[in-house]
Amino acid sequence: MEIGLNHYLVLSTILFSIGLIGVMRRKNLLMLFFATEILLNSVNISFAAISHYNGDLTGQMFAFFVIAIAASEVAVGLGLLILWHKRHNNIDLDSMSTMRG
Amino acid sequence: MEMFLYIALFAPLVGSMFAALFSAKPKTLIAGIIPSALLFVSFIASSILLVYVLQTGSSIHVEMMTWMATGELYIPFGFVVDQVSVTMMMVVTLVSTVVHVYAIGYMSHDKSFNRFFAWLSAFVFSMMILVMSDNFAGLFIGWEGVGLCSWGLIGFWYHKESATWAANEAFIMNRIADLGMLIGIFLIYWNTGTLQYDEAFAAMPALETDVLTWMGIFLFIGAMGKSAQFPLHTWLADAMEGPTPVSALIHAATMVTAGVYLIVRASPLYDLIPNVGLFIASLGAFVALFAASMALVNRDMKRIIAYSTLSQLGYMFAAAGLGAYWVALFHLMAHAFFKALLFLGAGNVMHAMKDELDPFKMGGLKKVMKGTFIMMTVASVALAGIFPLAGFFSKDLILEVAFIDNHYIIYSVLLFTAALTAFYSFRLVALIFHGEERYKLFGIDPHEAYKFMLVAMSPLLLLAVIAGVFKMTYFEMVTQVLPATEYHIDSPIVYWIITIGTQLLVGAAIFYAYKKYTSRDIKVPDGTSAMEKSFGYKLLSNQYYIPYIYEEFVAKPYGKISAFFWSEIDQKIIDASVDGIAKAFYNTGENTREMHSGNLSTMLKWMVAGTVGMLSLAVVFGLAARHSDGVASILSAIGVK
Numbered sequence: 001m002e003i004g005l006n007h008y009l010v011l012s013t014i015l016f017s018i019g020l021i022g023v024m025r026r027k028n029l030l031m032l033f034f035a036t037e038i039l040l041n042s043v044n045i046s047f048a049a050i051s052h053y054n055g056d057l058t059g060q061m062f063a064f065f066v067i068a069i070a071a072s073e074v075a076v077g078l079g080l081l082i083l084w085h086k087r088h089n090n091i092d093l094d095s096m097s098t099m100r101g
Numbered sequence: 102m103e104m105f106l107y108i109a110l111f112a113p114l115v116g117s118m119f120a121a122l123f124s125a126k127p128k129t130l131i132a133g134i135i136p137s138a139l140l141f142v143s144f145i146a147s148s149i150l151l152v153y154v155l156q157t158g159s160s161i162h163v164e165m166m167t168w169m170a171t172g173e174l175y176i177p178f179g180f181v182v183d184q185v186s187v188t189m190m191m192v193v194t195l196v197s198t199v200v201h202v203y204a205i206g207y208m209s210h211d212k213s214f215n216r217f218f219a220w221l222s223a224f225v226f227s228m229m230i231l232v233m234s235d236n237f238a239g240l241f242i243g244w245e246g247v248g249l250c251s252w253g254l255i256g257f258w259y260h261k262e263s264a265t266w267a268a269n270e271a272f273i274m275n276r277i278a279d280l281g282m283l284i285g286i287f288l289i290y291w292n293t294g295t296l297q298y299d300e301a302f303a304a305m306p307a308l309e310t311d312v313l314t315w316m317g318i319f320l321f322i323g324a325m326g327k328s329a330q331f332p333l334h335t336w337l338a339d340a341m342e343g344p345t346p347v348s349a350l351i352h353a354a355t356m357v358t359a360g361v362y363l364i365v366r367a368s369p370l371y372d373l374i375p376n377v378g379l380f381i382a383s384l385g386a387f388v389a390l391f392a393a394s395m396a397l398v399n400r401d402m403k404r405i406i407a408y409s410t411l412s413q414l415g416y417m418f419a420a421a422g423l424g425a426y427w428v429a430l431f432h433l434m435a436h437a438f439f440k441a442l443l444f445l446g447a448g449n450v451m452h453a454m455k456d457e458l459d460p461f462k463m464g465g466l467k468k469v470m471k472g473t474f475i476m477m478t479v480a481s482v483a484l485a486g487i488f489p490l491a492g493f494f495s496k497d498l499i500l501e502v503a504f505i506d507n508h509y510i511i512y513s514v515l516l517f518t519a520a521l522t523a524f525y526s527f528r529l530v531a532l533i534f535h536g537e538e539r540y541k542l543f544g545i546d547p548h549e550a551y552k553f554m555l556v557a558m559s560p561l562l563l564l565a566v567i568a569g570v571f572k573m574t575y576f577e578m579v580t581q582v583l584p585a586t587e588y589h590i591d592s593p594i595v596y597w598i599i600t601i602g603t604q605l606l607v608g609a610a611i612f613y614a615y616k617k618y619t620s621r622d623i624k625v626p627d628g629t630s631a632m633e634k635s636f637g638y639k640l641l642s643n644q645y646y647i648p649y650i651y652e653e654f655v656a657k658p659y660g661k662i663s664a665f666f667w668s669e670i671d672q673k674i675i676d677a678s679v680d681g682i683a684k685a686f687y688n689t690g691e692n693t694r695e696m697h698s699g700n701l702s703t704m705l706k707w708m709v710a711g712t713v714g715m716l717s718l719a720v721v722f723g724l725a726a727r728h729s730d731g732v733a734s735i736l737s738a739i740g741v742k
Contacts (some may be wrong), residue, residue, distance in 0.1 A: 024706045097699035 006093045009051035015042030029081055029091040033074060102153055103690040106182055109146035109190060112139040113197075125305060128214040131206075134719055136222040143225075144194035147187065155578055162235060169238075176296055181235035184579045188430060189232035189362055191582050192437045195560065197225045202557035203670070204346040206550060207452065217257060217344065226249035228355050232362060236296040244282070244327065247356045248275045254344040267353050269340035273381050274336040276328020285319030288312065302369035310374065313483045317370055317377040320363060321328035328360025329412050331388050333646050337411055338395075340405040342714055345448030348403060353410045353444050354437035361414065364421040365430050368583055373423065377509075382422025386503075386511040386518075392647075393521040397528075400446050400626070401458045405529050409484065410440055416499050419511060421567045425502040426583045429576055433496035439483035439491055439565035442656035445558050446477035450533055453547035454540060461625045462531055465538035469547050472555040474534045474561050481530050483565040485523035487605050494569030496604060501588050504599065516738030519603060523610035531618035539625065609717060 015038055022035025044063040051059025084092050116136030119374060154160065160183030169176045182190070201655065205298040227250055231243025247273075256268030279722050290296055291311055293304035305313060324330070329337035340352050351357070364371060371378050392411035400404045413436050421429035453470060454463060461645035467474040483490035486497055496519065540547060549555075576587075590596040632638055643649065696707055725732055 020709055027702060052252075093698060093702045096701055101541055 005049055010101055012042045012046040027093045029087045031095060033077055040066055102162050103151045105146040106163060106180060107159055110144045110233060112143040113222045115139055115220050115731045117226060120218035120222060123215040124219050125213060127212060132215040133205040133218050136218045140194060140201050140225060141196045144198050146196045149184050151191055152185050152318060154184055158581055175295035175713060176236060176238045179235040180233040184582050185365060186232045188434060188579060191226060192434050193228050193355050196437055196441045199351055199557050199561055200286050200350040203554050206554040207346055207448055220250055220253045223289055224351060231359055235298055237289060237555060238296050241286060243267060251351050251356055254347040255340045257343055264342040267342040271336040271340050275326045277619040278323050278333055281319045282323020285316050285323060288316045288319060305370055305373060314372050314377055314405060317374045320367055321381055324360030326365045327358050329411055330384060332410055335651060338407045339649050341407050345444060345451060349441045349444030354442040356717050357410060357414060360415040361421055361433050361539035362430055365426045368426045375427045378422045378424060382419045382511055385415040385418030385422055386514040389518045390514050393456055393518045395641055395644055397521060398638055400461060403458060405525060405550040406443055406447060414494060419515060420499045420502055423502055423506050424584060425586060426574060427579045428498050428502055430579060432499060435491035435495040435568045438561050438568055439480040442561040442565055443480040446473050449473040449550040454545055459514055462543055463533045464536045465542050466547060467534040469548045470625040472549060476558055478530055478567055479562055481526040484526050485611060486519060487607060489569060493563050493570035494572050498588060500603060501590060505588050505590060520606050521635040524614045527611045527614035528618050531615050578705040720738055
């Protein structure tokens with residue numbers, strides 16, 4: 001069986017769902033970052049796959065952008081996380097409710 | 102000539118706005134003088150127009166600007182000065198100039214002096230629009246304008262409960278009638294496609310009689326309200342709560358005659374429907390008698406004159422209904438002069454008597470108020486229709502019209518009313534000016550009015566005496582636009598019998614009134630005499646119990662229905678649904694507040710839920726768009742278009 005576009009898209013969808021569940025269920029901030037990474041990379045897979053399928057490099061270029069931005073986002077996020085951990089000695093999401101409206 | 106037309110029309114508006122600038126300030130004499138002067142200017146301009154119309158026999162028609170132009174509908178602000186409207190303009194500007202000057206003296210001690218002149222001049226402006234407009238829409242604007250100013254002036258002393266009540270009564274009664282008038286105007290527009298007088302009347306002979314009859318009836322309903330004809334008459338007597346110059350100008354000389362003017366203006370319509378005309382004439386004759394009978398026993402000086410006005414309006418409608426439009430207009434003019442004079446005289450008496458209105462508490466005032474005495478006597482003689490004063494020429498002419506047209510019932514009713522008119526007029530004069538000086542019992546020290554007020558009244562006095570002279574000139578002028586029917590009784594013997602008979606009857610009524618009410622036995626009635634206890638007296642002094650009937654059978658049930666609608670429909674349905682909408686939003690906010698817990702995890706869950714929702718919508722719409730044909734066939738199968 002040849003591996004075609006659909007397989008990639010299915011994989012991407014599965015990964016995206018895993019990421020979504022992680023975003024909803026995880027209470028650990030670090031795990032939340034992991035889940036976000038899974039989300040972004042599932043999208044990257046579909047970008048790359050569709051780009052290859054169409055013979056158009058734009059999608060792959062976009063995937064690179066996403067990777068770059070994800071890296072910088074994680075860098076900022078981890079910085080904030082360490083700062084939070086130093087101050088409060090935990091990284092539990094439920095304790096972060098200072099933005100309560 | 103157009104310039105004079107605009108001056109005549111807009112000078113009162115300028116005066117009104119000038120006085121309105123000072124309306125919140127204490128008395129400023131200039132706020133009275135400038136409007137009066139501007140009205141005099143308007144009067145001069147009207148006179149120039151009158152001379153022009155008399156000399157050339159042509160009318161002036163201007164279109165100031167377009168008011169409405171949408172599709173087929175075209176209504177301009179157009180004004181016409183023809184033989185009919187110039188008559189009205191003369192009456193309105195002359196009487197209002199006199200009344201304005203008079204009011205400077207009459208209102209001099211009133212703290213709302215400036216506001217009074219703002220309203221009064223605004224009234225004159227509205228009245229000028231009413232009479233000068235060349236279409237029914239403009240007429241209606243003026244019609245509503247005079248109604249509004251009348252409301253403001255009846256309720257001028259708004260701190261008095263009775264005045265505000267009377268003002269509202271007048272306004273509401275007129276609203277009822279105006280609905281009829283509006284329907285009439287709509288009918289005219291639907292059937293002729295235009296509201297311009299000349300075009301609409303030109304199109305009318307081609308219409309069916311039924312349609313014309315309805316038009317005539319609905320327009321007359323409007324006229325009934327403004328001219329206080331039965332059964333919408335009760336407001337006029339109550340309108341006497343306003344200051345006396347207002348009664349003289351609005352509720353005697355000008356506004357209440359607007360109904361007659363409307364009938365005269367619509368004479369081409371009423372000529373086509375003589376049945377409606379006969380109804381108008383019969384109602385007019387009835388009102389003449391009905392109002393005169395109430396004036397017989399009333400003990401309020403101003404109300405007596407108000408009933409007299411009502412009665413004379415009945416005469417005018419009788420003439421107009423019988424097709425004698427020029428006679429109606431002539432009586433309107435003559436009546437305006439002597440009735441305004443009578444009212445202004447009554448105002449002088451009121452001032453002298455410290456606002457006492459009961460003529461039984463006066464008596465013998467001729468010694469202290471000589472000028473007023475002469476004026477009121479002359480006005481009463483003119484009203485009674487004694488030769489050679491104005492009333493003889495105009496009122497007896499109406500009697501002749503009824504006689505010549507073989508409406509003997511109307512004739513005899515009007516003849517009897519003429520005797521009653523003479524009686525109540527001179528009852529009033531006798532009680533006020535002759536006999537014992539009963540006012541001394543009440544410790545009042547009467548004094549004559551300011552001299553300039555008497556001078557201001559003198560033009561009216563002059564006209565009340567000589568207006569009859571203009572009869573033939575007037576006939577020749579006005580019949581260029583109105584049907585020129587001359588009313589002559591063929592046989593000279595019958596003519597002389599009728600004329601002299603009427604004069605004798607009226608003379609006898611005057612003599613009887615004098616004899617009865619100048620005697621030394623007249624006392625202030627205290628409700629014990631046999632006459633006051635009789636049924637007839639009670640019926641008349643309670644105005645045939647009509648206000649009572651209106652109160653019991655119209656106002657109270659209406660109040661109850663309103664209360665029911667308020668508590669059951671307004672509060673429980675309308676308010677409840679509006680409040681329900683507001684409460685729904687409030688509750689939504691209250692319940693969704695939980696979303697904003699500040700907990701990142703919860704917020705992320707909501708974000709995911711939103712994303713999923715949007716994505717599903719996108720998928721649904723995408724599928725629907727792809728399978729639109731199938732969807733359409735399914736929808737049509739279940740009956741959705």
